[in-house]
Amino acid sequence: MASCVLEAPLRMSVLSEVTASSRHYVDRLFDLDPQKVLQGVIDMKNAVIGNNKQKANLIVLGAVPRLLYLLQQETSSTELRTECAVVLGSLAMGTENNVKSLLDCHIIPALLQGLLSPDLKFIEACLRCLRTIFISPVTPEDLLYTGPDHQTILFNHGAVQNIAHLLVSTSYKVRMQALKCFSVLAFENPQVSMTLVNVSVDGELLPQIFVKMLQRDKPIEMQLTSAKCLTSMCRAGAIRTDDSCIVLKTLPCLVRMCSKERLLEERVEGAETLAYLIETDVELQRIASITDHLIVMLADYFKYPSSVSAITDIKRLDHDLKHAHELRQAAFKLYASLGANDEDIRKKIIETENMMDRIVNGLSESSIKVRLAAVRCLHSLSRSVQQLRTSFQDHAVWKPLMKVLQNAPNEMLVVASSTLCNLLLEFSPSKEPILESGAIELLCSLTQSENLALRVNGIWALMNMAFQAEQKIKSDILRGLSTEQLFQLLSDSDVNVLMKTLGLLRNLLSTRPHIDHIMSTHGKQIMQAVTLILEGEHNIEVKEQTLCILANIADGTTAKELIMTNDDILQKIKYYMSHSNAKLQLAAMFCISNLIWNEEEGSQERQDKLRDMGIVDILHKLSQSSDPNLCDKAKTALQQYLA
């Protein structure tokens, strides 16, 4: 602030057209007598009201820094501080340049500080001034909301309690603003949401008040906003998803908001909120899917701008055009939520008129929001085996999907690659064309991403791709990924990535020729990695997967020797045969079984070696096991010795 004060005389000298009277007002602010200063401020107030020229003059003469200084001085009387705030507010009422000048002098923190004063009049003056400044389009909003956790700041300052009682105000406007406040406060904020459930006003809990505001004769705005509050509370876990206020009130209300009778804005908001509400709950998805023909209703979202509006009414066309993107992305989002879990719902969605065409078109729309929502929708529907085989193939959705994956932002990549995972399942007819269009390279690059979700999806898709694939594809994957990257992934901190990488290895190491081929080229590294994992601190699933890889290796003709010559590994297998976890025992047994199988060359030597290691004794023990799987397996293995 001090620097501002110093600047003032400099500016003065530059300006020649400043009137003497303006200068007089500013001079008086520097008087030593506080009483005179106060009178000077009051006079200034009267002089600037409605006089833009005067305002501009005062600003260039450097009145603002001085006023702010007076406003912040603890020694200033409250009256003086209040008058200063009033004058500043008056200055803010002028041109946009005025507001800019005020912002340049850091007026916001000064005024916010003023809100802490005990004097109501002063607070009011500060608030008025703040309001004027924030209404102006030149003021950036983040000046007030500096962090993502301003919800928490407001919350910590008791916003909930203070706003709650406004919900029962007699004025509709007040009720509505309070409700809006809550919808913003609670949005994706579990802390606020959890608190709201237990707040009561006049003996009524907030959820009850919100439900009352959902009544069908209430204004649409009110219904929609209270539905948003309840949705946030539900998603935060503050209200159960099977609570009647969600199932019988919030959900139907949101479905109504999607109806043709509502305004386009309301329909967008309704669909988005509903999508959020039902996103993770299959029962809510089922209910929504049967409510008021929602799935059919949503198809209408794609009909803007309608052909009629184009001809008849320019205004309407403009309106429709403006909302067309929003409508489409909202519909895609809601379809995505609806079809997230239930196969019947997916089928219903795809049977909606031109649905697949709409998704395909959506994937190549200019609006990234629509593209993203379309991918989400596609992803949700791609969970259906039947659809993968039919409509997905008929509409060649893989083409636009591959296109979306090029140079897309991460958010889009995550969903798109996730969809690709499903399209690469072995029964998906899209698998071949996707491979041909260079998917391997793309997916391999994803595994190197900083983004965890992308790494998981990349390796996952490769795993799916490798399942029952031909030799060439497997080689391509290995080459594309490079051994270093493969081992990098095996040491990834995320267990999901590790699991999928092991899965990829396992899928690569299937069918004897493939096993032998891969082990002949990468045998050493793979055996190393396997040893490392079996020795490391990993969960059961990881170890099981690793043992399964060993079992696959043991199934190879030449690859077997890599195990048989590695005593360390053999000891580990032996160890897991007697492990407390039956799954690991079983997996270890697969290895043994493959190693001692009779008909194969050199089986006798292997059997002997393993007997010497004491494996047979363990097998005998296991053949007495209470676990029928283990028992059967052990008996079959023992039979190999008898033959």
Add this chain to the structure above:
Amino acid sequence: MREAAARERDGLRFPSGGAAPLWPRSRPIGWRREPGLAPRPVTQSGSKMAEAGAGSLHGGDAAAAPGPAEEQELSRRLRRLYPAVNQDETPLPRSWSPKDKYNYIGLSQGNLRVHYKGHGKNHKDAASVRATHPIPAACGIYYFEVKIVSKGRDGYMGIGLSAQGVNMNRLPGWDKHSYGYHGDDGHSFCSSGTGQPYGPTFTTGDVIGCCVNLINNTCFYTKNGHSLGIAFTDLPSNLYPTVGLQTPGEIVDANFGQQPFVFDIEDYMREWRAKIQSTIKRFPIGDRLGEWQAMLQNMVSSYLVHHGYCSTATAFARVTDTTIQEEQTSIKNRQRIQKLVLAGRVGEAIEATQQLYPGLLEHNPNLLFMLKCRQFVEMVNGTDSEVRCFSARSPRSQDSYPGSPSLSPRHGSNNSHVHSTGADSPTCSNGVMSTKSKQSHSKYPTLSSSSSSSSSSSPSSVNYSESNSTDSTKSQQHSSTSNQETSDSEMEMEAEHYPNGVLENSSTRIMNGTYKHEEILQTDESSMEDSCSQRQLCGGNHAATERMIQFGRELQMLSEQLCREYGKNTVHKKMLQDAFSLLAYSDPWNCPVGQQLDPIQREPVCAALNSAILESQNLPKQPPLMLALGQRAERASCPYLNESYLFLLWGFPSRQVTLLLDSLPMPLREKVQKRNPLENSKFATAFICAGISSQQSNFKATAVSHQTSVFHLFWKIVFILQSVKILLPHLHSEKG
């Protein structure tokens, strides 16, 4: 050995439910699939029903007929849900009807539980039951729920609506005027054997609700409290709640309001009230109330004048201090001509027209041809004077027409509030009662032979109306008690001048509007059928038949002449063909074209003539009232014009009604104000009663003579008032 490889199937990213698709399923038209499964044991456990869900009905099997407490609860809930319904006149459904069901249906637990007791072999074994009463229109929005206690063998259950008389050996939805939602496939059936994919399937434990919106005539269903969306549109009126079952073991329980509903129907009702009220609030209206009042009075007055209610119009003009555009004599002339046409004396009507309005028919050759054709038909009927003069004895009855030109009741299409003449007491006819008989019969029944006995008591109706206003239930007995008082002198005079020549073989004057109205009230269907059997061509007179044939030739010539002058006219050709076809049958009244002989067919001819006369006098050929009503047909422009309006206006402060009252003649107003006009659906009846018993004897008497018409008129006024939102300018001032 391959086991390890077999386990590598880790590929599928998301588990997907493998359930077989449930829908859509097609079905042959008008056919129900054959059962394919053996009967399953039926679960009757009551405890299961009582589990969670507010909609559960009676707790167990032990529950018999509902006790007085439950009955009270039911009444309380019904009153709250349907405040506009007068349950004395139009009772609400409270249970299934033991009389109106197929015999494969069994009822228990106070006729609320329905079970199937047939063989259930195929669709021919389907069985339905209707509720005791139809859904009163004054409900506005009606709702009931059905809980599936057991789906039985195949769960072929249908829940819906049907009109009275629809075959009960069927599931709801398969036939005309029948609508249903079926559990096995979730399809909706709209008067058709083939269903449309509509909603989910339903089965044991589900609660299915059915909501009828009588304002826009749609219906939607709910499942376990979730609205499934519109199932049917353009529903007719007077539908009964209906359920149908088809296989053994199927059991359902109804909830007509005995229990709280699972679906929040009251919320839905609130939405509709708010919707209408905001429409009304938004309706732009001028500030000066007087304008509306004048417009309204003009509407009523012009209606009365148009139809020739001369004395009523005069009385109305007197009390409202307005003037009538048309001259008295002109009105009377028109009335006279109309009466002639409606009495079937078309020849005389043509003569009178030519005499009173020279040139009119010459300028309207189409109208003339229409009249002549009608004249020919009336000759066959034996009513036209040209053949009647030959008649040795009067044909007994078929020719008479209920005197007053009661065109008004026909304008509103076959909607519910246009009915109930005939045997019904007029006070019951607030439009909510079910019509007991077919419209064409009950509306204008022909006179019975017995009518002559009471014919001397023509002025009786004044008293009748008195009794009507005080106690509607007594009105049936009016004829016995109403043999005094003066009648409207004007009407008597009119009657003297224009006796309806049908009944009188003697010269006694016995006919006037009033009298005839009486007759209508007394006729019933049996007497009409009696009379039908005695009809003969041209009254059975040979000379008359000759005259008719000659007239037919003239008519043929006229047709040819018109054809030469104006070109071919298919309408004329058809008209002529139909008329001549009557002669091809030995009993023209019971032949495929016999409908022409129905007196009701005189109405369009009469209306056309009346309009032509008015047009020639530079008066509107349609009264504004009728134009407004005509919009009713086009729902788009005036969607809510029926008595369901009362429901929607429910809860409006009575202040809003004052404007309506202001537009009424003073005595009427006073009467109405004494009641809370929107207290029940008898609002309109209140007007009538008030009008009838007012001090204005003229007004009174005339009103009585056209009681039915006036009754309907007032109903319509009420609706129009509502439609033009005339009721509610006060809302604006209240807002401020």
